[in-house]
Amino acid sequence: MLDALLSPLQIGPVELRNRIVSTAHQTTLVHDHLPTDDFLAYHEARARGGVGLIVLEATAVDPSGLLTPHTLAGYREDSAAGFARLVDAVRPHGARLFVQLFHGGREQIASPPRTPAISASAVPSRRFHVEPRAATAADIEAFIEGYGRSAATMAEAGLDGIEISAAHNYLAAQFFTPGLNRRDDEWAEPAHFLLAVLDAVRAAAPGLALGVRLSADSEAAREVVGELVDRVDYLSVALGESSTYLGAMGIVPPPPFPENAIGDYAGFRVGPPLVGTSRIVDPVSADRLVAGGAFEAVGMTRALITDPDLPRKAAEGDVDEILRCIGCNACIAHYHAGTPIACTQNPRTGRERTLPRPGQAAERHRVVVVGAGPGGLAAAAEAGAAGHEVVLLERAERIGGQFALAGSAPMHEEPALSLARNYERLLAAGEVDLRLGTEADADAVAALEPDLVVVGTGARPFVPDVPLEGVTAIQSWDVLAGPLPTGRKVVVADWGGDASGLASAELLARAGNEVALAVGSATLGETLHQYQRNLYAQRLYRARVEILHHLDLLAAESGAVRFANLFAPDLETTLPADLLVLALGRVPERGLGEELAARGLPVKEVGDCLSPRSVEEAILEGTLAARDLQVTKIRG
Ligand SMILES: Cc1cc2nc3c(=O)[nH]c(=O)nc-3n(C[C@H](O)[C@H](O)[C@H](O)COP(=O)(O)O)c2cc1C
Numbered sequence: 001m002l003d004a005l006l007s008p009l010q011i012g013p014v015e016l017r018n019r020i021v022s023t024a025h026q027t028t029l030v031h032d033h034l035p036t037d038d039f040l041a042y043h044e045a046r047a048r049g050g051v052g053l054i055v056l057e058a059t060a061v062d063p064s065g066l067l068t069p070h071t072l073a074g075y076r077e078d079s080a081a082g083f084a085r086l087v088d089a090v091r092p093h094g095a096r097l098f099v100q101l102f103h104g105g106r107e108q109i110a111s112p113p114r115t116p117a118i119s120a121s122a123v124p125s126r127r128f129h130v131e132p133r134a135a136t137a138a139d140i141e142a143f144i145e146g147y148g149r150s151a152a153t154m155a156e157a158g159l160d161g162i163e164i165s166a167a168h169n170y171l172a173a174q175f176f177t178p179g180l181n182r183r184d185d186e187w188a189e190p191a192h193f194l195l196a197v198l199d200a201v202r203a204a205a206p207g208l209a210l211g212v213r214l215s216a217d218s219e220a221a222r223e224v225v226g227e228l229v230d231r232v233d234y235l236s237v238a239l240g241e242s243s244t245y246l247g248a249m250g251i252v253p254p255p256p257f258p259e260n261a262i263g264d265y266a267g268f269r270v271g272p273p274l275v276g277t278s279r280i281v282d283p284v285s286a287d288r289l290v291a292g293g294a295f296e297a298v299g300m301t302r303a304l305i306t307d308p309d310l311p312r313k314a315a316e317g318d319v320d321e322i323l324r325c326i327g328c329n330a331c332i333a334h335y336h337a338g339t340p341i342a343c344t345q346n347p348r349t350g351r352e353r354t355l356p357r358p359g360q361a362a363e364r365h366r367v368v369v370v371g372a373g374p375g376g377l378a379a380a381a382e383a384g385a386a387g388h389e390v391v392l393l394e395r396a397e398r399i400g401g402q403f404a405l406a407g408s409a410p411m412h413e414e415p416a417l418s419l420a421r422n423y424e425r426l427l428a429a430g431e432v433d434l435r436l437g438t439e440a441d442a443d444a445v446a447a448l449e450p451d452l453v454v455v456g457t458g459a460r461p462f463v464p465d466v467p468l469e470g471v472t473a474i475q476s477w478d479v480l481a482g483p484l485p486t487g488r489k490v491v492v493a494d495w496g497g498d499a500s501g502l503a504s505a506e507l508l509a510r511a512g513n514e515v516a517l518a519v520g521s522a523t524l525g526e527t528l529h530q531y532q533r534n535l536y537a538q539r540l541y542r543a544r545v546e547i548l549h550h551l552d553l554l555a556a557e558s559g560a561v562r563f564a565n566l567f568a569p570d571l572e573t574t575l576p577a578d579l580l581v582l583a584l585g586r587v588p589e590r591g592l593g594e595e596l597a598a599r600g601l602p603v604k605e606v607g608d609c610l611s612p613r614s615v616e617e618a619i620l621e622g623t624l625a626a627r628d629l630q631v632t633k634i635r636g
Pocket residue numbers: 023024025026027057058100165167213238239251252253277278279280299300301302303331332335341
């Protein structure tokens with residue numbers, strides 16, 4: 001089983017033990033442009049988990065090529081020591097280590113003060129609003145020299161290979177993409193810059209494997225790939241590009257993008273081994289892609305961010321034990337926020353040094369968890385894994401809480417199912433006594449004589465203090481719970497702080513209602529990460545939802561809803577409606593924790609009942625609550 005995926009692969013001078021690759025991804029575990037101890041621990045965990053190849057994140061070859069304040073600097077001579085420590089951490093586990101050398105060109109996500117942006121030509125970039133200047137011949141020579149110098153540094157550090165980023169419309173691609181290269185000198189020739197870079201890197205690090213990453217959905221990349229064949233040991237293809245909102249969604253395609261999205265792209269099989277990446281989450285389909293000849297190896301990057309032990313579990317025949325990536329993209333949201341990488345499903349991702357895996361508890365305790373939303377599920381799973389006796393009480397007939405409720409919307413369906421699947425398995429593994437359809441009041445909890453109670457009672461929708469008459473008013477949660485009305489004139493008042501209003505608007509429009517979305521924030525879906533927000537914008541426009549901006553709910557009265565302009569409140573807008581959907585935030589479900597504490601029971605509250613936030617905080621707090629379970633703390 002999985003013979004193709006788990007078989008060795010030769011890439012130039014380097015043999016990989018299997019064909020599972022962790023492709024380049026920025027971790028923000030970087031300080032002063034150098035790898036940190038957390039960076040080492042992060043990659044060591046994936047090496048220990050059995051991955052064949054780790055390609056380290058985009059590493060700048062010149063200060064002008066730094067994508068963010070947390071980009072690694074390959075051009076710094078003092079970086080060799082940090083990378084060498086990484087080699088020492090990874091190599092004993094049998095994984096091979098490449099680094100991606102990078103220059104962003106006109107793509108910069110930096111905060112002020114930014115270095116001057118330099119590209120093939122002076123063409124502004126729309127997504128990050130960068131206005132580059134055209135590189136001089138001297139700039140270009142310096143960049144090529146920077147690639148060579150960085151490659152030499154990586155060879156000195158002991159890495160196995162170099163990958164040149166020519167994907168996602170960064171600098172190398174800016175030279176070969178029509179419209180972005182308006183030069184009339186020798187660098188006008190599309191592949192010239194990339195070929196010069198490859199020659200410089202090969203000369204500087206002749207013993208290392210050398211590859212190029214391209215975007216498979218780029219026509220321009222398809223045009224140049226043939227010219228690379230004689231110069232590279234492998235090619236790597238992914239999807240998407242950085243300079244547009246739509247293109248960026250493709251870099252980390254979220255559900256409902258189909259799984260194995262990269263499998264549809266042919267045309268890059270020009271000779272060298274090909275690594276294919278994008279939405280491959282399941283080793284069985286990964287094996288099929290390799291066995292069927294689509295790729296020689298597969299990137300399973302978010303799958304490995306979620307479960308570093310995926311390759312080992314696959315090799316041991318424990319595919320069902322793999323913690324599944326749900327495609328929520330919180331990992332890359334951290335990158336854009338400039339915070340260390342994290343994963344909603346695996347709170348240990350990015351915390352490999354500080355949050356060790358659960359060991360068996362010295363003494364078995366009875367833990368009662370109230371609420372099977374993400375926080376309660378995480379607490380129950382963690383306590384169960386440590387060997388405690390765990391009872392999990394849930395009022396509803398299913399696990400998942402608000403995450404399950406959100407699952408009725410197309411964008412959240414797969415994440416909700418995958419989260420439920422992850423926790424069904426973890427609860428079973430921990431022998432958790434799950435009691436669905438069980439209301440837990442203080443008496444019921446106390447009767448179970450717990451050593452610790454974890455309260456994860458969640459939140460409920462906020463009800464605004466405004467007159468709501470003459471129009472039926474419901475909450476976005478009612479829409480998600482169904483059934484959906486049809487043929488109504490609907491206004492959704494959305495505060496921009498979560499996805500429930502956007503999800504409701506889409507569901508109602510697709511069910512045959514006429515829907516206006518009144519956005520009560522500066523931008524649509526203001527606090528959602530950009531990959532989710534942009535996909536929502538696309539889906540809402542396609543569903544013919546009318547999107548109206550900067551509207552603050554005033555009142556509903558006789559068949560209409562009144563709003564004030566957020567920035568000029570004297571300007572009012574009245575929208576006709578017979579149904580008003582409220583998505584104006586949440587309030588915590590409190591009470592039980594305080595009542596149990598008053599009775600002298602040891603209680604820990606987790607997640608939204610402390611104050612509503614995201615699934616990420618809920619799972620982290622649930623995990624930590626169970627993790628901190630100590631005999632002395634409880635009984636002492
Ligand atoms: C947090 C994060 C950072 C990324 N940074 C890079 C990068 O530095 N260079 C790169 O070529 N791709 C980068 N990517 C894209 C990944 O290499 C990969 O192509 C993408 O995650 C899709 O593959 P997957 O579905 O297996 O996760 C990044 C992805 C993530 C999630």
